[in-house]
Amino acid sequence: MSAVADHLATRRAMGFRPSRGASLAAFWALLLRDLRVLRKTIVVFAIRTVMQPLLLVFVFTYVFPKIGQGVGGSSSSEAAFSTLLMAGVVGTSMIFQGVQAVALPLVQEFGYTREIEDRVMAPLPVWGVAVEKIAAGAVQALIAGLVVFPLAAVIPATPVHLHVHWLFLLTIAPIAAVLSAALGLTMGTRVKPQQVPLLFAIVVLPITFLGAVYYPWASLAPIRWLQIVVLVNPLVYMCEGFRLALTSGVVHMPIWAIYAGMIAFTVVLSWVGIDGFRRRVLS
């Protein structure tokens, strides 16, 4: 037997489990822990998740058309607006929940007692703990996205014409979920814990207001500078992606641009977030 194999065999006899298996088990258990906490706080989660899309859909697609201020003027363009808005609402609620689900608990974990120091003693690499945070946040972002559909079916006063393109939806939604959670990890690890709530005002609000939620990105053409500036906003690609996946006949960015933008943001934000997590945990 080689020295390495010998060493490994002795380790096993001492009760060490192979790193990969132990890491995966720990990863899964951390995820179960987060889902348990989610289940305990389900009411808060539900309110947090439903409120924003509910109000958006209610005001824009019920109140406005009813009081004769429907966006678009004629009833057919009102319907078109409601349709394109729905994609934006899915994107907004996903990014909102993904960011909150990851960033807010980190405030407590990195806080004065540094609870996180216990979580990272689980037998997996520190970056694995960070990836788990993204995974748990992505699950919550997906749930938030799903919640919007029943609202879309029930509330609007004008018809909403959704055409689901499954191939696009089933690829865009998971990427959007991971992107949202990765943004949350970046925000939660790159600023001091006490300043995280402030980030909601200076990052999340601009992202949601300037994220091509209420209009397709293409229609920003008259304000060329803004159209270019908002390309640094990941929500733009998410909303365009959901328009691609959920509607027919609404203009959207080229498909390649949507995927490229989302994947690039996902990779960069994950890397920045995971690295930030390691820096906060290890010293």
Added chain:
Amino acid sequence: MQSSSQGLAPTAAAALERGLACNLDDVIMTVGLSKTFPGGIRAVESLNLTVAAGEIFGLLGPNGAGKTTTVGMLSTRVIPTAGEACVGGVDIVAEPALAKQAIGVVAQSNTLDRSLTVWENLYFHCRYFGADKAAARARADELLAQFHLADRARADVATLSGGMAQRLMVARGIAHRPHILFLDEPTAGLDPQSRLALWEILHGLHGEGLTVLLTTHYMEEADQLCDRVAIMDHGRILALDTPRGLKASVGADTIARVATTGDPAAFAAALAAGLGDGARTETGDGAVTVFLKGADGVVPRIVALADAGGFAITDLSVSEPTLETVFIALTGKELRE
């Protein structure tokens, strides 16, 4: 994602290369282990330690001595800036994720999971370390009973008293049956009764063969609990021995502290001359401390010498050396300021 040394599968020879330097029966072994924090704070300097299996090893030192930093390095959370360390036969720098399987940690601050109940804290901890549902449940129940927390099983951890929280932290630290338990100031802030209760628990764990490294700034704790003690200050180990050996190193078995009227230095000279060979005196705080071998007749002799020199004794106490004495002898300052 980066840093291949922390990868999920460091099974290959490359990652083990450094790890092979560790002896599988080095429960804790450090060579020149150092940590300099950004900004140049040298928290730990060139630490050389070997802890044997089943030992209770104490790191005794004042605030800022580098105890928590040492525990942080040995438990993979603080990355050493120099030196090497093996824990459970695993190189903690090369394979931190693997090393974590072998260690349990009770941190200095309360790191209980405040989003979970008392029982869930133990249950999920066991799951992190690979126990299945049934095993984790059974272990959580067993530990709650053993640590007298069963009636609080469903409580939020925020509602526990400090002593209960500390018991739960210890229970969690050993829940996955680690080979090595790190306890960072486990009894700080506990009342005497809770401290004794915790000592009992640690004695029990010692009996089961667990290796324990604990830090403390209570000398009685180091004295009564530890097989060996390292006295630490400013990031360095000043002395390392059994508590008995450390106390013997003072070179005296009796210490008399005498306060008198008059000049302490003059009285010290009188005592040194009168008590003869082997007596050593120190002055400070307006009193004279005498280190002697043999306690027989010390008090009458001191009183007689004071009378003869015309000093009036205002206070006199005789004691045996403690680790505090050792610390003062080594550093010239008291352990607790």
